[in-house]
Each structure stands twice: as C-alpha cells, then as structure tokens.
Amino acid sequence: MITTVRKHLVDFCGERISVEIDKDGSKYTKFALLSEPCPQECAPPQLFTRENLIVLDSVHSGTGRTSGNDITVNVIEPVLRRLHARYQVVKSQNSKSVAEFGNQLDPTQSYTILFVSGDTSVSEFFNGVGAGVPSPRSSLTILPIAMGTGNALANSLNLNCPVEAFASFLRGELVTAEFPLYRAILPDGETSVVFFIVLSLGFHANLLHAAENEKYKSMGVERFQEASGDILQNYKLQEQITLDKQGVAGSYAYFALVNVPNLEASYIPSPQSDPFKHELHLLAYSSSLNRKQLLERIMAGYKNRRGDELTADPYTTYKRISEGFEIKLQNKQEGPNDPAFELCLDGQLYNLLQYKSDQHQEELTIQVELIDSALGSFDILVMGKH
Numbered sequence: 001m002i003t004t005v006r007k008h009l010v011d012f013c014g015e016r017i018s019v020e021i022d023k024d025g026s027k028y029t030k031f032a033l034l035s036e037p038c039p040q041e042c043a044p045p046q047l048f049t050r051e052n053l054i055v056l057d058s059v060h061s062g063t064g065r066t067s068g069n070d071i072t073v074n075v076i077e078p079v080l081r082r083l084h085a086r087y088q089v090v091k092s093q094n095s096k097s098v099a100e101f102g103n104q105l106d107p108t109q110s111y112t113i114l115f116v117s118g119d120t121s122v123s124e125f126f127n128g129v130g131a132g133v134p135s136p137r138s139s140l141t142i143l144p145i146a147m148g149t150g151n152a153l154a155n156s157l158n159l160n161c162p163v164e165a166f167a168s169f170l171r172g173e174l175v176t177a178e179f180p181l182y183r184a185i186l187p188d189g190e191t192s193v194v195f196f197i198v199l200s201l202g203f204h205a206n207l208l209h210a211a212e213n214e215k216y217k218s219m220g221v222e223r224f225q226e227a228s229g230d231i232l233q234n235y236k237l238q239e240q241i242t243l244d245k246q247g248v249a250g251s252y253a254y255f256a257l258v259n260v261p262n263l264e265a266s267y268i269p270s271p272q273s274d275p276f277k278h279e280l281h282l283l284a285y286s287s288s289l290n291r292k293q294l295l296e297r298i299m300a301g302y303k304n305r306r307g308d309e310l311t312a313d314p315y316t317t318y319k320r321i322s323e324g325f326e327i328k329l330q331n332k333q334e335g336p337n338d339p340a341f342e343l344c345l346d347g348q349l350y351n352l353l354q355y356k357s358d359q360h361q362e363e364l365t366i367q368v369e370l371i372d373s374a375l376g377s378f379d380i381l382v383m384g385k386h
C-alpha cells in the first residue's frame, strides 16, 4: 500500500518549497517538488556555500532509482540550483565507482559529501580514500541521505528520512562532529578494512550473506525477514570465539561489535551505542539458547529504545569496549565455504577461509583497532542530530 506525506524543505525568495513523498512499505516510489507562496515573509535569499559540495548518488542503493524516486534529480539538484549553490553531482557507474571516487579526492581540499546511498557505499568510500600525509586543513564531512536498505548510519544519526536530512542540512540544523572509525585486520595480516557500524560473525553475518541471494534482491528491508527463517532452521550457529583482553570466551550464535544503536530504522539491538562516541559495544548471544530463545533476543531489538540497558541474562554478553583488541576464532571447518567463517563489516561480506595466512591455520585472528577520525590526508567529520 502506498502512503503519501508532504515535508517542508526550505523557504526561499517568497516561495515555500516542499516535497511530496510516496512510500510503498520500506521503498520510496516518488519524490516530487512542490512550490507555493510563503505564508509569512521569507528570509532574504542567501547564497548557500560549502567548500566542494558533492552529491554522491550510489544509484543501486536500496531498490535502485526510477524516474519517480530519483531524489537527486527531482529534489536535491533543483533546490541547490535555486539556492545558487556551487555543487557537483556524481552518479555511480559501476560497483567500483564509489571507492574510486574516494581515491581520487584532492588531499589539499576539504569536501562536504551528501551520500545518497546506504551504508555499504559509505564503507566503500572510506576504504577507497587513499593513504596520505595528514593535512591540517583538509576535512571530509559526510551527510548520509538514507536511500539504502538498512541505513544504519543515517538512522543512528537521527536522519531517518532523506528529505528531512536534506532540509536540516539546508537550514543549518545539523551538528558536525568527529566520526569514530575502526579498523579490522583480517587473519592474513594484510587485509585491512575500515568500519563504523558493525563487525559481525554468526547470525548477523550469515543473514547479510544470505540476503545477497538473487531470490531476495528485489525486496527492500523485508528480504532480511525472509532470509532469517532459512538461517535459524538450517545453520549451526556455533562461533567459537575468545577476546582475551575482555575476558570473553564461548560459543556464540550471534556475535556483533557495534558502533551505532540502530541497524535499521526501528531496530535497535545495541541501545547503549552512540555514533558520536569512540567505543564499540559487544553484543553476543550464546549458542546454548534454543532457536526460539535466540530469535526472541534478536527480535527484542525492535522493542528497545535508545539509551535502554539490556536485561541481564546469562546467555547475553553486552559490553562496552574502548580500546583495541583481538578476536580469536577457533571453529572447525566443515566444507569449502563454511558459513561459520562468514564475516560482515558494514555490509561488506567476507569468508575468513579466504583470508588465512596459511591453509593449516586453526585459530583465525582478527585485530580490531580504534583509529582517530582521520583517513589519509583528511579529518573525517559526520553530520547528524543528537
């Protein structure tokens, strides 16, 4: 069923500009600009300026763009033009475009980038930003405009609605803060991945891998519900994990290190997480739980509110971590693509069996580092609402 809402965007030169939004379930189907005379006297027109303002549209995010739901073409560009802003639009051409764009930035410049995308694109971008000497004057400021599937980052920054995020940006209502970043070094000792949402093994990683299957691709966020039934019925969910420094050791069905409270708009598995703080929360559920008990705990994330404490429970580990550490994985391999070795880093998917330093290695180690809010030559900043 399609629902329609109208959101006010900005007043300008005697005009009140709004957007009519149509949504079908979790999918946006239309963004249309509306203009009417301003009810009160409007503020005088101001030149909207930001250094190197770029709209980066990852056009395959969410369920992809149509002429109706192309927010860049239908809303962002016409409004920036009317505000006489200087900006550039970059539309992704292929699956490497976003990372390549990150790699081509001029290290002597600062940028503000509106990410019309989901989380994976932001992750690809950060991992694409080249090495370089930190420059005191170069910053990258990121604003997520939630057009992906889960949109964990945008939801955690209280930017659930793409039109409201753009409106708040135009009206100068957002806070800009240093962006906490983390690095995972895989067992081969060479592959290093920057992340800022979640590192997961077990159920969550398996779910993200399964949801990539072609049969689920055309669905929005609903595809995760479909795929989770398959995993709960058919997967072993016994991750043998030790974190020496944290005194954590056991067999876990679900194991996630999270920086953000929301993994989706209404799903808050880690309510104590704060995307502006440089700390991770370990959330893990024991393999001793039966599937019904496990599902109850996973689904409890839909009832949590930001700031809640999780109910103490011998089968749940919930711990704040604010220093680097090692994850040791001691699973016995069963088959060539054993899902017990599946890892998810902000929606990017790996099977650790392909990242061993030698084929006989039995214990696989992932090193996790908290890195400063800097990548290559840039200070990394994020815009959001507290």
Ligand SMILES: Nc1ncnc2c1ncn2[C@@H]1O[C@H](COP(=O)(O)OP(=O)(O)OP(=O)(O)O)[C@@H](O)[C@H]1O
Pocket (backbone or CB within 6 Å): 058, 059, 060, 061, 062, 063, 092, 093, 094, 095, 096, 097, 098, 117, 118, 119, 120, 121, 122, 124, 147, 148, 149, 150, 151, 152, 347
């Ligand atoms: N033209 C294109 N052709 C092929 N792949 C593309 C193209 N444009 C973007 N992509 C890829 O599509 C993916 C979009 O991921 P993104 O995270 O933005 O959305 P999502 O997966 O729907 O959302 P979320 O990660 O929030 O669940 C990225 O991997 C990106 O590189």
